[in-house]
Amino acid sequence: MALSNVLETPAAGFNFDNAARNAALEGLFDGGQTPKPLKTGTTIAGVVFKDGVVLGADTRATSSEVVADKMCAKIHYIAPNIYCCGAGTAADTEKTTDLLSSNLTIFSLNSGRNPRVVMAVNILQDMLYRYHGQIGANLILGGVDCTGNHLYTVGPYGSVNKVPYLSMGSGDLAALGILEDGFKHDLELEKAKELVCAAIHAGIMSDLGSGNNIDIYPTRSQSTKTTGRPARRRF
Amino acid sequence: MCCWCFVPVAGLCPQGAYGVRDSLRSGFSSVKNELLPSHPLELSEKNFQLNKDKMNFSTLRNIQGLHAPLKLQMEYRAARQIQRLPFLQSSNLALDTLRGSDEAIGFEDVLSDPAQCEMMGEPHMMVEYKLGLL
Secondary structure: OEEOOOOOOOOOOOOOOOHHHHHHHHHHOOOOOOOOOOEOOOEEEEEEEOOEEEEEEEOOEEEOOEEEEOOOOOEEEEEOOEEEEEEEEHHHHHHHHHHHHHHHHHHHHHHOOOOOHHHHHHHHHHHHHHOOOOOOEEEEEEEEEOOEEEEEEEOOOOOEEEOOEEEEEOOHHHHHHHHHHHOOOOOOHHHHHHHHHHHHHHHHHHOOOOOOOEEEEEEEOOHHHOOOOOEEEOO | OOHHHOOOOOOOOOOOHHHOOOHHHHOOOOHHHHHOOOOOOHHHHHOHHHHHHHHHHHHHHHHHOOHHHHHHHHHHHHHHOOOOOOOOOOOOHHHHHHHOHHHOOOHHHHOOOHHHOOOEEOHHHHHHHHHOOO
16 A cells, blocks of 8 residues: 655664654653663683784573573674674674674675674764764774784774773773783684683673673684684673 | 756755745744754754765865866766656766765765655655756
């Protein structure tokens, strides 16, 4: 049935039609609340070591006070040599990293090159800044490319930081303490994995929003040695 | 000059004839709704492509001189004319190739795909609106 009040096809992308209605509804029912999005209330950490980057994350996803997912995968694949941990709203981190991965795949198919970590960071930064923080994604990007091993953090408003070790999420302070104490430049793989594991463990112990298991993923220079799935350690 | 290149920019200004609000089509008006967009991103998203193009053209003008944006805008105008009538979905292939958005995926490719819109417009009215006859 054709509607006569539709004069143009609606634009693709985000649709803000219901924003006014939602604002009005919130004012009507005092005490009534909109459903909260699934947040990852998390601890994620990354460390640059001699041959690459190790990323670690816990596996709990919370929806306000309830644990919504005990085995949530927070380490997302971006490219064969780049992986990303996401904290914040779970759907936002998933979709943003998916889009980033697709864009980088198109790029590498077009140019025949492996994408660099700076490219991923720039694409993310542009995307997140465009939406002025409405997309709640705190991401740690780590990867190895032809220019070396890199670890970056991207905030929800588009801020970027390049650091040798890092933690994000609600348990980041505890994890950062461990990292500050144990980090040295040019660690070996096993030492780096232990450090990240200890950092996530501290985050899990001290923060209610993190828990369950620890995922560790090393991204190494020789890409043939990396395995497909992150190693899941029972905790 | 082809009529299809006239693209009405219906932003937050009233849609009716003579610039007065058309209550029959768009419902009753309220001052608050019309003065402020209800979502902080609404205005910036509506104009995002336009602003980005303007910024790029002005940078290009500063770097290469006036001829560069003039030639590019001529090509954009030509590409924009290759479209179906308003109620059908056009692929915009030429325009996408010029802009470089055929090699990028964003939220506009995933969310609210116009080809799968739940609301169908009345073809005659949509064409008349686009031609400015409505």
